[in-house]
Amino acid sequence: MIAHIHDATLELVQGDITEQEVDVLVNAANRHLAGGAGADGAIHSRGGPAIMRETRRRYPEGCPTGSAVISEAGGLPAKYVLHAVGPIWNDGQEQEAELLANAHRKCLELAVEKDCDSIAFPAISTGVYGYPIDQAARVALKEVIQFLNEHGKPGLVRFVLFDSRAFSQFAQVLGELVEAIT
Numbered sequence: 099m100i101a102h103i104h105d106a107t108l109e110l111v112q113g114d115i116t117e118q119e120v121d122v123l124v125n126a127a128n129r130h131l132a133g134g135a136g137a138d139g140a141i142h143s144r145g146g147p148a149i150m151r152e153t154r155r156r157y158p159e160g161c162p163t164g165s166a167v168i169s170e171a172g173g174l175p176a177k178y179v180l181h182a183v184g185p186i187w188n189d190g191q192e193q194e195a196e197l198l199a200n201a202h203r204k205c206l207e208l209a210v211e212k213d214c215d216s217i218a219f220p221a222i223s224t225g226v227y228g229y230p231i232d233q234a235a236r237v238a239l240k241e242v243i244q245f246l247n248e249h250g251k252p253g254l255v256r257f258v259l260f261d262s263r264a265f266s267q268f269a270q271v272l273g274e275l276v277e278a279i280t
C-alpha cells in the first residue's frame with residue numbers, strides 16, 4: 099500500500115525489517131541498547147556483533163525513551179541502523195503517544211541529517227512493549243505524514259509489518275489519514 103505525500107512515498111509492506119534494502123533500518127530497541135527479542139533480535143543476529151560493539155562504545159548510557167541513536171549496519175543491506183526506543187504501554191497513562199511520536203520524529207531527523215533518502219520502520223513498541231497496534235499505527239503514521247508534509251523527505255518511508263494483522267491495522271489507519279493507493 100502506497101501514499102504520496104508531497105514528493106515523498108509512504109509505503110506499507112508485510113515482511114522482515116532485516117531484508118529491506120534501504121539507507122536506514124530502524125530497530126525497536128530498549129533504553130539499555132541491550133538487544134532483545136523481536137525486531138531487535140533479528141537486527142543484531144543478521145547484522146552481526148559489530149553493531150552492538152559500536153552502540154556500547156558510543157552510547158554507554160543507552161538511549162532515552164522517545165529518542166533514537168545511530169550506528170553502522172554491519173551485515174544488513176543498509177547504511178545505518180537507528181536504534182529507536184519506544185515506550186512501554188501502560189494504559190496510555192504515561193505519555194506513551196508523545197514518546198512514540200518523538201521516537202519516530204527523531205529517526206526521520208537523523209535520516210535527513212545523514213542524507214539518507216529511504217528508511218524502514220518496524221511497528222515500534224507493539225511487540226514486547228505491548229502498545230495496541232491500532233493506536234501505535236495512528237501515532238506513527240501521523241508523525242511521519244506530518245514530517246513529510248513539513249520537510250518533503252526522506253523520499254521513501256516504509257513501514258515493515260511482520261504479520262498480516264499488523265499490516266491490515268496500519269493499512270486501515272493509513273487509508274483514514276490520506277488517500278492511499280492499494
Ligand code: ADP
Nearest residue numbers: 114115126136137140220223224225226227260
Ligand atoms: P518492542 O519492544 O518495541 O515492542 P518488538 O521487536 O518486540 O519491539 O516488536 C515490535 C514489532 O516488530 C512487533 O509488531 C513485532 O511483531 C515486529 N517484529 C518482530 N520481528 C520482526 C522482524 N524481523 N521484522 C519486522 N518486524 C518484526
